[in-house]
Amino acid sequence: MPTSALIELCILIPACGALFIAVSGRSPNLREGITLSTALGLLCVVAALYLRPDALHLAPIILGEPLPGLQFKLALEPLGMLFAGIASLLWVITSLYTIGYMRGNSESHQTRLYVCFAIALASTMGIALAGNLITMFLFYELLTMSTYPLVAHKQDHDAIAGGRFYLGILISTSVGLLLPAIIWVWQLSGTTNFTPGGILGSQLEPATVTMLLLMFAYGIGKAALMPIHRWLPEAMVAPTPVSALLHAVAVVKAGVFCMVKVVLYIFGVELLSASGSNVILTSIAGFTIVTASIIALRQDNLKRRLAYSTISQLSYITLAVSLLTPQAITGAAFHIASHAFGKITLFFAAGAIYTAAHKTRVSELNGIGRRMPVTMCAFAVASLSMIGLPPAGGFLSKWYIFQGAMVNDNLAVVALFLCSTLLNTSYLLPIVYVAFFKKESHPPHNAHGEAPLTMVIALTATAMLSLILFFWPQIPLHLASMLPGVGQ
Amino acid sequence: MSHLPILQVIIPLLAAPLCIVFNNRRIAWFVALCATWASFGVSLLIAQQVLQSGALSYDIGGWPAPWGIDYYVDSLNAFVLLIVTGISALALPYANRSVEQEIDPRSQPYFYSLLLVCLAGLLGISITGDAFNMYVFLELSSLSSYALIGMGPRRRALTAAYQYLVMGTIGATFILIGIGLLYSLTGSLNIQDISYQLHANNIIGSGNRTLLTAFAFITVGLSLKLALFPLHLWLPNAYTYAPSVITIFLASTATKVAIYMLLRFCYCVVGSESIFQLTLGQIVLLPSLAAIIVSSVVAIFQYDIKRMLAYSSIAQIGYITLGLSMSNHSGLSAAILHMFNHALMKGLLFMTMGAVSYSVGSVYLTDFRGLGRRMPFTMGAFIVGGLSLMGIPMTAGFVSKWMLVQAAIELGWWDVVILILIGSLLAVIYIWRVVETAYFNPLLELEEEEIGEAPLSLLIPMWLMVIANIYFGINSAIPVEFAQQAATLLLGGM
Numbered sequence: 015m016p017t018s019a020l021i022e023l024c025i026l027i028p029a030c031g032a033l034f035i036a037v038s039g040r041s042p043n044l045r046e047g048i049t050l051s052t053a054l055g056l057l058c059v060v061a062a063l064y065l066r067p068d069a070l071h072l073a074p075i076i077l078g079e080p081l082p083g084l085q086f087k088l089a090l091e092p093l094g095m096l097f098a099g100i101a102s103l104l105w106v107i108t109s110l111y112t113i114g115y116m117r118g119n120s121e122s123h124q125t126r127l128y129v130c131f132a133i134a135l136a137s138t139m140g141i142a143l144a145g146n147l148i149t150m151f152l153f154y155e156l157l158t159m160s161t162y163p164l165v166a167h168k169q170d171h172d173a174i175a176g177g178r179f180y181l182g183i184l185i186s187t188s189v190g191l192l193l194p195a196i197i198w199v200w201q202l203s204g205t206t207n208f209t210p211g212g213i214l215g216s217q218l219e220p221a222t223v224t225m226l227l228l229m230f231a232y233g234i235g236k237a238a239l240m241p242i243h244r245w246l247p248e249a250m251v252a253p254t255p256v257s258a259l260l261h262a263v264a265v266v267k268a269g270v271f272c273m274v275k276v277v278l279y280i281f282g283v284e285l286l287s288a289s290g291s292n293v294i295l296t297s298i299a300g301f302t303i304v305t306a307s308i309i310a311l312r313q314d315n316l317k318r319r320l321a322y323s324t325i326s327q328l329s330y331i332t333l334a335v336s337l338l339t340p341q342a343i344t345g346a347a348f349h350i351a352s353h354a355f356g357k358i359t360l361f362f363a364a365g366a367i368y369t370a371a372h373k374t375r376v377s378e379l380n381g382i383g384r385r386m387p388v389t390m391c392a393f394a395v396a397s398l399s400m401i402g403l404p405p406a407g408g409f410l411s412k413w414y415i416f417q418g419a420m421v422n423d424n425l426a427v428v429a430l431f432l433c434s435t436l437l438n439t440s441y442l443l444p445i446v447y448v449a450f451f452k453k454e455s456h457p458p459h460n461a462h463g464e465a466p467l468t469m470v471i472a473l474t475a476t477a478m479l480s481l482i483l484f485f486w487p488q489i490p491l492h493l494a495s496m497l498p499g500v501g502q
Numbered sequence: 503m504s505h506l507p508i509l510q511v512i513i514p515l516l517a518a519p520l521c522i523v524f525n526n527r528r529i530a531w532f533v534a535l536c537a538t539w540a541s542f543g544v545s546l547l548i549a550q551q552v553l554q555s556g557a558l559s560y561d562i563g564g565w566p567a568p569w570g571i572d573y574y575v576d577s578l579n580a581f582v583l584l585i586v587t588g589i590s591a592l593a594l595p596y597a598n599r600s601v602e603q604e605i606d607p608r609s610q611p612y613f614y615s616l617l618l619v620c621l622a623g624l625l626g627i628s629i630t631g632d633a634f635n636m637y638v639f640l641e642l643s644s645l646s647s648y649a650l651i652g653m654g655p656r657r658r659a660l661t662a663a664y665q666y667l668v669m670g671t672i673g674a675t676f677i678l679i680g681i682g683l684l685y686s687l688t689g690s691l692n693i694q695d696i697s698y699q700l701h702a703n704n705i706i707g708s709g710n711r712t713l714l715t716a717f718a719f720i721t722v723g724l725s726l727k728l729a730l731f732p733l734h735l736w737l738p739n740a741y742t743y744a745p746s747v748i749t750i751f752l753a754s755t756a757t758k759v760a761i762y763m764l765l766r767f768c769y770c771v772v773g774s775e776s777i778f779q780l781t782l783g784q785i786v787l788l789p790s791l792a793a794i795i796v797s798s799v800v801a802i803f804q805y806d807i808k809r810m811l812a813y814s815s816i817a818q819i820g821y822i823t824l825g826l827s828m829s830n831h832s833g834l835s836a837a838i839l840h841m842f843n844h845a846l847m848k849g850l851l852f853m854t855m856g857a858v859s860y861s862v863g864s865v866y867l868t869d870f871r872g873l874g875r876r877m878p879f880t881m882g883a884f885i886v887g888g889l890s891l892m893g894i895p896m897t898a899g900f901v902s903k904w905m906l907v908q909a910a911i912e913l914g915w916w917d918v919v920i921l922i923l924i925g926s927l928l929a930v931i932y933i934w935r936v937v938e939t940a941y942f943n944p945l946l947e948l949e950e951e952e953i954g955e956a957p958l959s960l961l962i963p964m965w966l967m968v969i970a971n972i973y974f975g976i977n978s979a980i981p982v983e984f985a986q987q988a989a990t991l992l993l994g995g996m
Contacts, residue, residue: 078976080901086976152895159889169942178938185930189893190923197907 017066018075020059021088024098024139027056032132039125046113049128053106056135060102064095064489070496074145074207083204086152089145091208092496093278093347097271098142099489100354103479104263105135107472111362112255114468118369121253126163131259133160138264141271147196147206147280150272151188154236157268158184164256165249176251183245184235192233195226199280208275210498212282220289223281227291230276231298236269237332238325240302247321254365257317262357266324267350270331274346283338283499292336299333300430302326307437314375316364319441320357323400326434327353334415337427340500342418345411347494348487352407355479356399362473363393366465376445383449386464390449392477397442399480402435407483506551507560507573510544510583511626513537518618527610531601534614535594538621542591545583545625552580553983559631567631568695574631578988581838581981582628582762585845589754590621592849596963597747600856604655604745613653617751620646624759633681634691636763640677640727643759644670647752651744662739669726669736676723683716684771697771706772713772720767721782728760730786730823731793734816741812746856749808753815753852754845761822761841769992786827791921793820798928802935807865808855810932811848814891817925818844821906824918828909834989835982836905842981843890843898846974850887850967854880857956857964867939874941876953881940883964888933890971893926897975901982 031052038044063069074089112131116124137160140153158181166177200206203213214223231239238246249261277286286292303326310322330353334346366389367373371382383390399406412431419427464470483490494500517537521530551558557576561567575583597617605613623643630636648670652663685691687710688699700706705713722733729737741749768782794817801813822844825837855865857880862869874881886897893903903926910918955961974981 078896080896080975080978081904081982082979084904086896148895155894159894163941166938166942174938174942177942178934181930181934186927189926189930190920194907194911194919194923197904197911201908201911 017063017069017072020063020066020069021072021075021090021143023059024056024063024102024143025088025136027052027059028132028136028139031055032129032136035128035132036125042124045125045128046109049109049113049132050106052132053102053109053135056139057102057106060098063090064099070095077149084148084200084206085146086149087145088140088143088149089208090143091210091279092493093271093274094142094144096347096490096493097267097350098139100267100351101135101138101142101264104259104354104358104476107475108255108259108358110468111258111365111472114466114472115253115255115365115369118466118469119253121167123167123169127167127253127256130160130163131256134164134260134264138268141268144208146208147199147276150275151192151196154188154192154234154268154272155185157236157265158188161256161260161265164260165252167253167256168251173251176248179248180245183242187233187235187242190233191229195229195233198226198229206280208279210279212278212280212285214281214285216285216288218285218289220291223285223289224291224294227281227286227295230280231273231295231332234269234272234276236265237273238266238269238302238328239298239332240305240325243302243306243325246325247318250315250317250321254317254361254368257321258358258361258365261321262324262361263354266328267354270328270346270350273332274335274343274350277335277338278343278498286336287338292338295336296333296427299329299336300427302329303333303430303434304437307434307441311437311441314377316367316374316376316379316445317361319376320360320364323360323438323441324357326438327357327400330411330415333427334411334418337415337418337422337424338499339418339421341414341421343497343500344491344494345414345416345418347497348414348490349408349411351490352399352411352480352483355476355483356396356406356408359392359396359473359476359480360400362469362476363389363396366469366473369469370462370465376448379445380448380452381454383446384454385462388464388470388474390446392473393449394446395477395480397446400442401438405484406480407487408480409484410487504551504558505560506544506548507558507575507629508562510541510548510629511573511622513540513544514618514625515622518615518622521611521615521618525611527602527607530611530614531594531598534597534618537618538587538590538594541621541625542587545580545587548575549580549584549984552577553987568690568692571630571632571635572692573629574694575629576988576991577984578765578838578991579628579762581842581984581988582759583625584984585758585842586621586624586628586755589845589849590617590751592963592966593747593750596750596853596856596960599957599959600746600860603860605653609653613650613745616646616650617748619643620650620751624755627759628762631693632691633684633693633696637674637678637681640763641674643756644674644727647748647756650748651740651752654743654745654748656743658739659743662736662743666736666740669733673723673726673733676719676726678723680716680718680720680723683712683719687712687716693766693770697773700772717767717772721764721785724760724764724767725789728757728764728823729816729819731789731796731816731820734793734797734819737816738809738812741815741852742806742809746852746859750849750852750856753812754849757815757819758841758845761819761826761837765826765838765992783827783829786823790820790824790827791918793817794824794921794925795928798925798932801932802928804932805867807867807870807936808852808859810936811851811855814929814932815844815848817929818848818891821902821922821925824922825906825909828913828915830909830913831986831989831993832905832909832912834992835985836902836909838985838988839905839978839981840902842985843902843974846898846967846971847887847890850883850964850971851891853960853964853967854884854887857960860960861953861956867935870936870939871943872940873953874937877955879961880956880964881937883961883968884940885937886968886971888929888937890975891933892929895975896972898971898978900975901978905982 306326399408402412626639
């Protein structure tokens, strides 16, 4: 099979999967079988794509050309490969988890959920493989649209209000800022193709560069820079598997992924460092890291605490890429992987606790580690990854970003990292502590054990992935080394 | 000499009395269907000839141009002819079941006959090169559309038609006065000849007052017909209470033809470089922006969804006149392209309204509860139409929005860019209200009654429109080619 066909399959498989899932809605076993096999099929295709030596040097595939020169096209590059790999790998695990969760909580409208999940994955693949800004924008909007039914899944008042908020913020930022930014780029350079080293040329005035950069930074609302981060905690009304895959991996990672791509492939490292506007991005991201961590400290609802932690961790990636040094860019790419594995484990654990014990608050978790030891061990491992301690993947990304800051003697960033590490520790480790070392305040109504088996398997697998990433980080590092601004 | 231009008008005009002669609703429908499909075929042939060998000219009765009436087709009106006949070719198969339900069986032959007269009128306006002939066809299409709107299933259709009659007649009279003044200045009714006389006798350069007055009348009259913002009052009621098929037909064609007339008079009679263009741009700019924002906001608060879409139409007309007011090549191309794309998306959305009203009986917001599950194909089509209206990539609406924003950036009108984008965001809100109700507000237990999907004869044209909306979002080479040729032609004078 030619490599270009494999790239097309990455989008076609989940899209067709969605169709089959919709048709097979009457038989739950068949429907979930199709979900799992679609996810596995996608993973196989992405893996095959990684093993093809010519995949990264392929001519772009053109999907359509609405206006002369304005094309929808797909092209693979290292970062997209990394993002596609993470999303497809975690979709398999999440599918397993979702089946357990949806059956365990006997949720309604399950078919709609599986269909939208598959469409969301197809859009995520589209973002990962987009060859220019227009294609990226298309799939970015599709991802927003397809995740809206997932956020509003419960159909009660809160869910619909949360869904509106989610859609409102994401659509208005993307149409109001991202689209004009893209058209402006088109106007300035006559193209929107992702080109290593940027397409904007070097004659641009610093003020224009800053303006454009800010339009992109806030237009890509999924990157959740403050003050447009509020959609993320609002989206936590969604069922936990949705929060896990979409609001820890696919949606938010799509945001920072787009951000990194815009910095490396549209502006280019040289233009940004010459204009000095990257400092503004660094400061916004730094502010977000600290503020979101402080807010996370004060949240009692477990999922909301994780949501604010996500906001802060996303800004690590934005901040890292804004430093523009090779090590920091490597760290940004690596953190996309390590945060994905860590955060999805934390959400899985939160969902497992909800399913088994019907608890949603941190203050109710005293002693739960004895009833659910596997879940809480996985939670502990993921917390280590979030804080950035060995032996978890998060350590390596922090290591690289730290190095990237030290190269430029950027002491403010170093101080910020120390501060945020302390904050991470203080909002995550107490949960682990009370779960294992405190006595239950009163025994639960029905003595529960672990959550259903599929959920436990899933969260163990993602915790293992966090550890594997620490001991065998070759694949992400290899891909990151090929990014513009890092290698050669 | 090819007789295609005259066939374009004469086919529906001659088919119209046939519908009444047979006086049978099935035969009448069939005659109308054949006539519209034949007109569509003719307009395709005309478009092909125009693209290949430039403008076509046809002298009626063999009388040469300044004395006799001539039909003149260039890429601008070839494109308008395609829009009008294309939409009616899709609306007629749709009409069969929808009209059967909404209109008294005895009046159905009259209905089809009037529809064909209206079509002939619109095609005549688009094809003729004679100003007075244009007015005659305008009256033909207007009078028949008043009657068609009055045939709507609810009694308020009558007052809506009356309102439109009053406003439309004022507009038509203004246009007639304008044409009369032009005649008194130049002694000619042929558009090319008027233009030639105005330039040759240096009437334009001297800032002639009669010319100014003539243009003021024509512009205001046409603004009434095309529902430019403060003159739009007839439109919401007319679209809301008209029979479903008529709403589809009028929303996608009638206002477009009026915009075509405005373009023709402004650019082909006085020419693009004249002072009129400069002031016209400024005069139209403000109402266009007001239309985009105010009508979209009003649309958000409508509970009758057909009325909501009517207000959205006014906003979309604002986008078209906004492109017109930019008076540069990219702005004009965007405006002409949006005439086509708006016909596609509004035609589609009103088709879904027709299907909902066919199955449910009315189109209030509350009627949409649970329809996502009961009418999946109709609501799916509604979502595609809505996405196109919002301007999401890979739909037709995106392409015209892209061109319009680009034209505004080219001129450095950043405030206009912001208003265009706010308009899209408002569209998201009013479309999403319906989607949310259809998919997330289930019916109460008490209300469980059997509501099924609309019949195939409604769904097939609807989904053809869906395909068109997506196809022209992925590959709009053909309409963009037409729009750019037409813009070049308008700016270069005739």
